Each structure stands twice: as C-alpha cells, then as structure tokens.
Amino acid sequence: xxxxxxxxxxxxxxxxxxxxxxxxxxxxxxxxxxxxxxxxxxxxxxxxxxxxxxxxxxxxxxxxxxxxxxxxxxxxxxxxxxxxxxxxxxxxxxxxxxxxxxxxxxxxxxxxxxxxxxxxxxxxxxxxxxxxxxxxxxxxxxxxxxxxxxxxxxxxxxxxxxxxxxxxxxxxxxxxxxxxxxxxxxxxxxxxxxxxxxxxxxxxxxxxxxxxxxxxxxxxxxxxxxxxxxxxxxxxxxxxxxxxxxxxxxxxxxxxxxxxxxxxxxxxxxxxxxxxxxxxxxxxxxxxxxxxxxxxxxxxxxxxxxxxxxxxxxxxxxxxxxxxxxxxxxxxxxxxxxxxxxxxxxxxxxxxxxxxxxxxxxxxxxxxxxxxxxxxxxxxxxxxxxxxxxxxxxxxxxxxxxxxxxxxxxxxxxxxxxxxxxxxxxxxxxxxxxxxxxxxxxxxxxxxxxxxxxxxxxxxxxxxxxxxxxxxxxxxxxxxxxxxxxxxxxxxxxxxxxxxxxxxxxxxxxxxxxxxxxxxxxxxxxxxxxxxxxxxxxxxxxxx
Numbered sequence: 001x002x003x004x005x006x007x008x009x010x011x012x013x014x015x016x017x018x019x020x021x022x023x024x025x026x027x028x029x030x031x032x033x034x035x036x037x038x039x040x041x042x043x044x045x046x047x048x049x050x051x052x053x054x055x056x057x058x059x060x061x062x063x064x065x066x067x068x069x070x071x072x073x074x075x076x077x078x079x080x081x082x083x084x085x086x087x088x089x090x091x092x093x094x095x096x097x098x099x100x101x102x103x104x105x106x107x108x109x110x111x112x113x114x115x116x117x118x119x120x121x122x123x124x125x126x127x128x129x130x131x132x133x134x135x136x137x138x139x140x141x142x143x144x145x146x147x148x149x150x151x152x153x154x155x156x157x158x159x160x161x162x163x164x165x166x167x168x169x170x171x172x173x174x175x176x177x178x179x180x181x182x183x184x185x186x187x188x189x190x191x192x193x194x195x196x197x198x199x200x201x202x203x204x205x206x207x208x209x210x211x212x213x214x215x216x217x218x219x220x221x222x223x224x225x226x227x228x229x230x231x232x233x234x235x236x237x238x239x240x241x242x243x244x245x246x247x248x249x250x251x252x253x254x255x256x257x258x259x260x261x262x263x264x265x266x267x268x269x270x271x272x273x274x275x276x277x278x279x280x281x282x283x284x285x286x287x288x289x290x291x292x293x294x295x296x297x298x299x300x301x302x303x304x305x306x307x308x309x310x311x312x313x314x315x316x317x318x319x320x321x322x323x324x325x326x327x328x329x330x331x332x333x334x335x336x337x338x339x340x341x342x343x344x345x346x347x348x349x350x351x352x353x354x355x356x357x358x359x360x361x362x363x364x365x366x367x368x369x370x371x372x373x374x375x376x377x378x379x380x381x382x383x384x385x386x387x388x389x390x391x392x393x394x395x396x397x398x399x400x401x402x403x404x405x406x407x408x409x410x411x412x413x414x415x416x417x418x419x420x421x422x423x424x425x426x427x428x429x430x431x432x433x434x435x436x437x438x439x440x441x442x443x444x445x446x447x448x449x450x451x452x453x454x455x456x457x458x459x460x461x462x463x464x465x466x467x468x469x470x471x472x473x474x475x476x477x478x479x480x481x482x483x484x485x486x487x488x489x490x491x492x493x494x495x496x497x498x499x500x501x502x503x504x505x506x507x508x509x510x511x512x513x514x515x516x517x518x519x520x521x522x523x524x525x526x527x528x529x530x531x532x533x534x535x536x537x538x539x540x541x542x543x544x
Contacts, residue, residue, distance in 0.1 A: 027150020035158025061113020070477030085118035086200035128464035137323035277513035295437030335454015357429030372414035390499030394419020425499030
C-alpha cells in the first residue's frame with residue numbers, strides 16, 4: 001500500500017498538529033493554575049494545606065505517569081496511550097469545572113497530572129518513531145513551541161478573566177462579585193477542553209507507531225503505518241532497517257541495565273537532569289519578584305515577565321527552523337554557552353547590590369508574635385530601602401520582598417492555623433535603581449533566548465532519539481522521573497539558598513551545572529540530525 005505525495009504531506013502535517021496540541025495542553029496546564037487560585041478559594045472553602053495539595057496534585061500525577069506511562073506505552077501502544085491521555089484530560093476538566101469541594105478538585109488535578117505526564121512522554125516518543133529522520137527535529141520542536149504558547153495563552157486567559165472580575169467588582173454587589181469569581185476560575189479550566197477535544201479527535205486519525213507494531217510481529221501493519229508518512233520505496237527500506245534491530249515477537253525486550261543500553265541511557269538521563277539544573281523552572285516561577293528586587297517597579301516587573309514568555313516563544317520558533325539544519329549538538333552548544341554567559345552576568349549584577357544588604361534575621365524573629373509579624377519599611381536618610389524575607393509560616397519556605405517606595409510599604413506575615421511563623425532569613429539594604437532592574441531583565445532575556453534555542457527543544461529529542469528501540473518507552477519514563485526529581489530538588493533548595501547566600505550564589509550554581517551540560521554537548525553527545533533511530537542505536541553499539 002502506498003500513498004500519494006499529497007496524502008503523505010497531509011499526514012505529516014497531521015502528526016505535527018497532534019504534536020502541537022499535546023504541547024499546548026501541557027503548557028496550558030502548567031500556566032493556568034496560578035491565575036485560577038486567585039478566585040478558587042473565594043468560591044470553595046479551602047484550608048491553606050488543601051490549596052497546597054491541589055497545586056501539588058499535578059506533580060504527584062505526573063510522577064505516577066513517569067513510572068507507568070512507559071510501561072503502558074510498551075504494552076498497549078503509543079497511539080492508545082495518547083488517546084487515554086486525552087480522555088483523562090477531558091475527564092479532569094469536567095471534574096474541576098463541576099466541583100463543589102476539595103475532593104473533586106484534587107481528583108481532577110490528579111487526573112490532569114496523570115494526563116500531562118502521559119502526554120510529555122508519549123508524544124515525543126511517538127514523533128520520534130513515526131516522523132522521517134529529515135523532519136523529526138522539527139516535529140519535536142513544534143511540541144516545545146506549542147508548550148510555550150500554551151503557557152502564554154494560559155497567562156492571557158487568566159489576565160482576561162481577572163479583568164472581567166475587576167470590572168464587575170466595581171459594581172459593589174457582593175453576590176455578583178462572588179458569582180463572577182466563581183465563573184472565572186471554572187471557565188479558566190473549561191477553556192482547556194478545546195485543545196483537549198482537538199487532541200483527542202486528531203489521535204483518532206493517526207496510525208500506531210510502526211516500530212511498536214514491528215516489535216509485536218505485525219509487519220504488515222508496520223508497513224502500512226510507514227507508508228502514510230513515506231513513499232513506498234522508502235517505507236520498505238525503513239521497515240527492513242527496523243526489523244533488523246527489533247527483537248522477535250515474544251522475545252525478551254531486554255533490561256535497561258544491559259551493557260549495550262547503559263551509555264545511551266545514562267547520556268539521555270544526564271541531558272534531562274542537566275536541563276533542569278540550569279534553573280529554568282525556578283527562574284520562570286520567580287522572575288517577576290526577582291526583577292522587582294533588582295529595582296523594577298511592580299508593573300514593569302510584571303510586564304518584563306510577560307516579555308520573557310514572548311521571547312521564549314520567538315526563539316523556540318528560531319530553533320524550529322534550525323534544529324534539522326544545524327543539528328542538535330550545535331544548538332545545545334550555542335544555547336548552553338548563552339546560558340552560562342547570562343548567569344555569570346546575572347551573578348555580577350545581583351552581587352553588586354546584595355553585598356550592600358544587612359542581615360536582620362535575629363531582629364525580625366524577635367518581633368514575631370503568636371499572630372505573626374507586621375513591619376513597615378521606610379527610607380533611611382532619604383535612601384529607598386528594600387526588605388527581603390524568606391519565611392516559613394508552617395507550609396514550607398516562601399519569599400517576600402517589600403520596597404519602601406511601594407504603595408503600602410508594610411510587611412505583614414501570619415502563620416498558618418496552629419502553626420508558628422519562622423523567619424529563615426531577612427535582609428535589608430538600599431533599593432537598586434531601575435537601571436539595575438533593566439540590566440537584570442536583559443540578562444534574563446539572554447538566558448531564556450539561549451534556553452529556548454538549545455536545551456528547550458533538544459531535551460525532547462535527546463530523550464527520544466538516544467534511547468535504544470527496545471527500552472525507549474521505559475527508559476524515557478525513568479529519564480522524565482529523574483528530570484522531575486532534579487526540578488523538585490532545585491525548587492526545594494532555591495529559597496533557602498537565596499535566603500542564606502543571595503541570588504548571585506544561586507546563579508553561579510546554575511552556571512556551574514550548565515558548564516557540565518556544555519561539555520557533554522560538545523564532547524560526548526553524538527549528532528543525531530538526519531539519522532534513523534536504528535542508525536543512532538548502531539552508533540552506540542560500536543562503542544561497546
């Protein structure tokens with residue numbers, strides 16, 4: 001069976017659309033919770049602990065997916081798990097939108113995490129196994145591009161509903177205000193059903209992975225699947241190459257820890273771990289407050305944060321056009337080099353004013369009462385001051401910063417119910433001038449542009465291309481679990497490190513990890529551009 005060139009082009013386009021919808025779902029899921037929480041707890045009575053659990057439920061679901069999705073994809077097929085992930089996502093949206101209490105909310109968020117974990121594993125896996133080598137990089141880059149767009153759209157949707165709530169709040173009717181707040185957070189989640197339905201609908205029209213079919217001894221089905229994306233003669237040659245490297249149907253698939261699999265497995269895991277060790281998640285999470293501490297006003301800092309998401313999207317588009325032309329190692333070397341320079345500049349900029357700050361932790365802890373702490377921040381000798389505090393109100397470390405030039409220059413902290421307030425670190429010093437903030441923003445722009453053009457796109461390719469066929473799904477699950485583990489560790493140490501040593505120390509630590517990333521990309525990572533998955537695997541076999 002063969003397809004016409006037009007049919008092949010349409011099918012490849014469909015695969016790219018599926019990639020985009022999967023990435024958009026994952027990105028929207030990451031980006032919407034912050035805005036929704038502004039109104040969710042005003043509609044449904046939640047304790048602070050329950051709110052934290054609702055936020056963390058997605059991470060828990062994603063962790064479970066990392067453990068199971070690879071195994072399930074090997075047992076039931078890549079397309080099947082993609083369909084399951086779409087169905088789970090739509091169920092989660094329904095549970096959240098119609099919830100009236102904690103248990104439905106957390107069930108929906110847990111299902112969202114399960115779905116997101118499946119998507120982030122199975123879509124890069126499916127694309128790697130289905131797209132021709134010449135466009136495989138572009139297809140996976142579209143996944144990352146859609147992910148960044150999904151985050152940006154989520155922020156825009158959140159801002160739109162926030163504006164709606166603000167307008168209605170001016171009417172002063174408490175019932176109307178409560179109603180619009182309740183509608184706002186539910187609609188924020190409900191809008192995610194649109195890409196979810198498109199993703200589900202698209203998955204109905206794609207073939208199963210030819211490599212999975214061949215491993216199950218279904219050669220005719222594998223050839224039919226290949227023929228949808230390749231001309232007949234190329235499909236036959238590709239199937240022969242797949243068959244040469246595939247185990248016989250019913251044969252042992254092999255262990256992750258067989259000698260022939262160790263090098264590519266460790267290399268892929270290293271790339272995923274180092275991707276998080278650049279500090280990308282923590283920087284994106286705290287970038288607005290970091291820039292406000294560097295001297296920007298609240299509005300300028302918020303606008304700069306939005307600008308960074310736009311830069312992320314634009315440079316992901318650049319990577320989309322370069323990844324199959326220049327190759328993965330080239331983009332990784334360029335990207336990690338830029339990140340190193342940006343982090344060193346950030347460390348220099350922040351050290352200039354952090355070195356002038358005084359530690360007042362003991363003084364502030366002495367001011368804490370059973371009800372909390374209230375401390376005004378005033379100018380000193382007509383010099384604007386900034387107070388930065390890392391504290392624990394009984395629910396983990398949090399960061400807050402108040403400038404003497406703020407509209408309400410008072411720091412108010414209160415412990416959670418039946419908890420005590422602890423000041424982890426408090427530092428007081430001159431408020432940096434706005435030029436320092438804009439310089440910091442320039443450094444962050446360089447950082448995010450470098451990340452987007454290199455590690456942001458190439459991490460998915462490293463995960464899917466380096467893993468040998470026989471362990472690809474399970475190996476990717478383990479690598480993603482490691483990726484999440486490193487992200488969790490960095491999140492756990494970020495605030496304590498900033499509190500104890502300042503942002504400059506954190507930037508230097510991330511820079512050191514990125515140097516290791518650059519060295520691996522430059523001297524260890526093989527180039528996979530334009531090579532079939534079987535050819536990449538044979539290259540590692542020769543290293544044994």
